[in-house]
Amino acid sequence: MTLQDHNIEKLDDTEASVGCNQHPSEPITPTIPPEGGLTGWLCVIGCSMCMFSTFGFLNAIGVFQTYYQLHELSHYTPSTISWIFALQLCLMWLPAPLFGRLLDTYGPTPVLIPCSVLCVFSLCMTSLCHKYYQIILAQGIGFGFGACGIFVAAFVCAGQWFEKRRGLALGIVTAGSSLGGVIFPIFVNILIDEVGFYGTVRYVALLIGILQVCACFLVRARMPREKWNKEAKWVDFTLFKNPAFALYTAGAFLVMWGLWAPFDYISSMALNHGFSNSLSIYLISLINAGSIPGRILPGHLADTIGYFNTMTIVCILTGLSIITLWVPFTYHSSHVGLIFFAVVYGFLSGAFISLMMPCCAKSGTLQTLGQRFGTFQSVIAISCLTGLPISGAILNGEGSGVGYLGLQIFSAVAMVGGGVVIGVARMGMAGWELGKRV
Template sequence: MSDASTKEDVPPMRIPEEQPELAPEGGTRAWLCVVGAFLNIFCRFGFLNAIGVFQTTYQETSLREYTPSEISWIFATQLALMWAPGPIFGRLVDTYGPAPVLYPCSILCVFSLCMTSLADQYYQIFLSQGLGFGIGAGGVFTTSMVCVGQWHVRRRALATGIVTAGSSFGGVIFPIFFNRVMLKVGFYAAVRYTALMIGVLMAASCFLITSRLPRKKWDREAKWFDLTLFKEKQFALFTIGAHFGMWAITVPLAFLPGMALEQGFSSSLALYLISILNASSIFGRIVPSYFADHFGSFNVVTISAGMSGVCILTLWLPFSYQPSHAGLIVFALAYGFFSGAFISLLMPCVAKAGTIETLGRRFGTYQIIMSISNLTGLPITGAILVRQGGADYSGLQVFAGASCLLGSSILVGATYLLGNAKGTRKV
């Protein structure tokens, strides 16, 4: 065979297409992104963690003709919209980077608070504080989680824990800040000062949050919500368990100050219980997240959900029958730690609950379910409180505690299945 024929039989070498350079994991930009995301969550979730201040204030002032359940729909809508638009915002960030979502949503949050400072009717407060702030906060939250997740893989639980600690830190600052300012200048001016503080911090975060991945073309065929993912038993059980846990996890944030007022707390100390709870939650979001990278996020989140329920039933429920100032403070400290750990580890667990190929659809599907949990939890507990005369909190306490324990037991099943699938108990 001639040399010429040999050369003709050899297929020509294909030159691989040039791939965009991917920034390395970690480094200065990665941790600056964590700082920016911390500021975002401080402003958004931190403000939402102060819902007890607004629930109590509205019940005593402009919305006193409405029931606690009706008022709680404002905050339930806020919380639900933190999750519901996640599939849309997440795909936009994945495709075009953080700017198209982060900038307009930050402006929307500040604008909505300014409109809240002018509202005195239920529908006005619902539209501004419920819908407007909720949608803006949802975009900021999703952008923060996506970008931090891109920059940190090996230490994702720790990075996410630091970011979500901004929620607890904000939950410490906002009730104290808002109450002090409100006593001096009134409720509506206090809302405007809060909007100013949030606007300044959000402007700083917009310079710090960056994407690790390059921009790409819009994928028209990608799914936003995929029910077939529930065929994966570990993901199905995890989502159901997280639903029951999230159903009740915000109940003390909304109703603890009202209960404290009923038991003779001063108005300032009653509202400061939210700050105490969130101060403890700072440690709950960081310390367990550190151990989750070593012992498994599923293991830690399951224990945290169970202990949250135990705290409600053993440290909060008894004080409905035997009032105790010190007892409520102890409950706030213990519950803040375990509930903070539960919330901070949910998103890292979603990433572990399936394959990398279904990550985007899994996040979107999970966020829709969580939005339903947040939308229904507070109104249900508010309705229980109304049914018991508005002063007996035992019914909502039993509901919240039982829901957390049920969620934890289901998470045990998810942890067991995932451990079998991966061949390890460190999941």
């Protein structure tokens, strides 16, 4: 067993993140997780609701991209419109260190309540917006910032109740985001003809509000609260002196650059190739349906062959799926082919999301884990902020709006390149012994 493996196993036994009813000044005395119990499993359900409401909604960005391109923002380019969703994705990561420390100090409820209110309020304001800058402020910045707090609370609290079954618990939690990505496009497509787009957005806000009210009652932390550490670093770029962490972060940056393009543009591409409006929207649901097993099964494989080994394979296969399954659709429109690509891509992209943070944890030692997470999230936020606008700018440059080849190649090269860089990080950690579990 390597030192890094020992540190990660030690983390499972000593993890102490966010609060229970002890005073912040009391020392933290970690205990063995109860492997769920009624409170723990109810917490998992509540956390899954949180992921449904946040990442699940963001996984349906293609519905909004397509609508804005065809209607409210039709005089803007796809690249300009994509900044709305790029900001959402960026803000899902950038404030995470802040919300993590707030959770450590005050517990989940004081974070969940205001963030839930902000998300619902932002969507209600989106339903009143008719100008680009208004949508940027409401849907891009407001919802993105609130969703980050909800996401952090859900991801942290669920894992505190489990040790042996933590993978299963977190798999259920993250599957909530995929389920949201399945439900929201269908929900929007059914309602939009009945009540219009802006009425539909208000119904989405109502659904998220109901789920978050339930989540605020269900999500509970097990570990004692910590004092606010004024000396703790939010981001520490000296950590990039560690080659494994530097290479892994660079690889993940590249993968995230290309990851979201199919989510955002597959629907509009399908419309341009003669798909019905309903089927083009349901492609987004199919991507997210494929990601449900993709978020669970590769985690079990990673337990057997290693997280970095699995991650390297997944990233390269994700990029290759674009070249072999999505690019041919540009030259020969096939309903079956595009549906098959949506399911395969959903599975592989879901695997990347589920393995991303565990690989970050394994890229260094326990002593720098908190700073490493914060630094990694800051870099990923930049990737999310720039990836979709770059894809949109490439699409703009192709002129007709029908040729998506440049966008597809950019996404594929970014993900394959990212997978290769992550593979180099793996080699740096374990050498050329390919059978070694890393």
